[in-house]
Amino acid sequence: MNTIEIKNLNKKIKGAEVLKDINLHLEGGKVYGLKGKNGSGKTMLMRAVCGLILPTGGSITINGEQLGKQISFPRSVGILIENPSFIPGYTGLKNLSVLAAIQKRVVEDEIRETLEKIGLDPDDKRTYRKYSLGMKQRLGIAAAVMENSDIVILDEPINALDESGAKQVRTILKEQKERGAVCIIACHDSEELNFLSDEIIEIAEGRIVPQASQSCH
Numbered sequence: 001m002n003t004i005e006i007k008n009l010n011k012k013i014k015g016a017e018v019l020k021d022i023n024l025h026l027e028g029g030k031v032y033g034l035k036g037k038n039g040s041g042k043t044m045l046m047r048a049v050c051g052l053i054l055p056t057g058g059s060i061t062i063n064g065e066q067l068g069k070q071i072s073f074p075r076s077v078g079i080l081i082e083n084p085s086f087i088p089g090y091t092g093l094k095n096l097s098v099l100a101a102i103q104k105r106v107v108e109d110e111i112r113e114t115l116e117k118i119g120l121d122p123d124d125k126r127t128y129r130k131y132s133l134g135m136k137q138r139l140g141i142a143a144a145v146m147e148n149s150d151i152v153i154l155d156e157p158i159n160a161l162d163e164s165g166a167k168q169v170r171t172i173l174k175e176q177k178e179r180g181a182v183c184i185i186a187c188h189d190s191e192e193l194n195f196l197s198d199e200i201i202e203i204a205e206g207r208i209v210p211q212a213s214q215s216c217h
């Protein structure tokens with residue numbers, strides 16, 4: 001089973017402690033919902049799990065391998081954090097094909113299928129620069145989930161989405177967790193977050209807030 005073990009994680013940036021003594025055990029087959037005010041540390045925690053920032057103290061171990069020791073980045077992770085950089089002059093399909101060519105884990109038919117699942121037409125001839133905000137967001141989600149990674153991290157996936165987009169994200173997350181991924185999401189709509197998550201992880205000022213009950217359903 002996919003696991004993420006976070007022990008005594010600390011992160012200081014320019015003297016400020018943005019993550020403080022975080023201890024978490026995360027398992028595949030579950031969606032973990034990060035809850036917290038602006039600036040509480042949700043994105044920092046996601047960045048740390050992706051190997052995008054180095055901890056000041058403590059450890060993050062993914063499937064038995066410690067980040068910064070045995071591995072620099074998780075071997076298999078799909079990420080949507082802030083604005084992904086796509087090539088403006090390419091279509092959605094072409095953009096994803098370029099990304100998929102790095103790992104060679106998926107073929108074009110699978111990319112097309114992912115695009116359809118998130119409500120984008122794989123044969124849309126418009127280039128990324130002509131995409132609406134919601135379409136850009138959808139493409140970012142497609143990029144994060146297309147490779148069926150061990151870990152799927154989506155920061156504010158439904159931010160710019162309409163109701164149909166939100167529904168598609170729900171379906172996609174369900175699929176990702178059912179195939180055994182550790183899914184971590186952040187969302188400011190607490191009702192939606194409760195609905196999407198198996199467990200809520202609340203962060204306040206860089207610390208985990210103990211929850212009365214871990215189960216959302």
Ligand SMILES: Nc1ncnc2c1ncn2[C@@H]1O[C@H](COP(=O)(O)OP(=O)(O)OP(=O)(O)O)[C@@H](O)[C@H]1O
Pocket residue numbers: 013014018036037038039040041042043044045
């Ligand atoms: N590049 C940076 N340099 C210094 N401090 C930073 C940097 N990026 C973030 N921080 C600080 O780290 C803390 C946590 O920020 P983070 O982005 O993780 O919050 P968040 O919970 O994701 O907020 P939001 O809900 O607004 O997305 C904040 O106090 C922020 O000011």
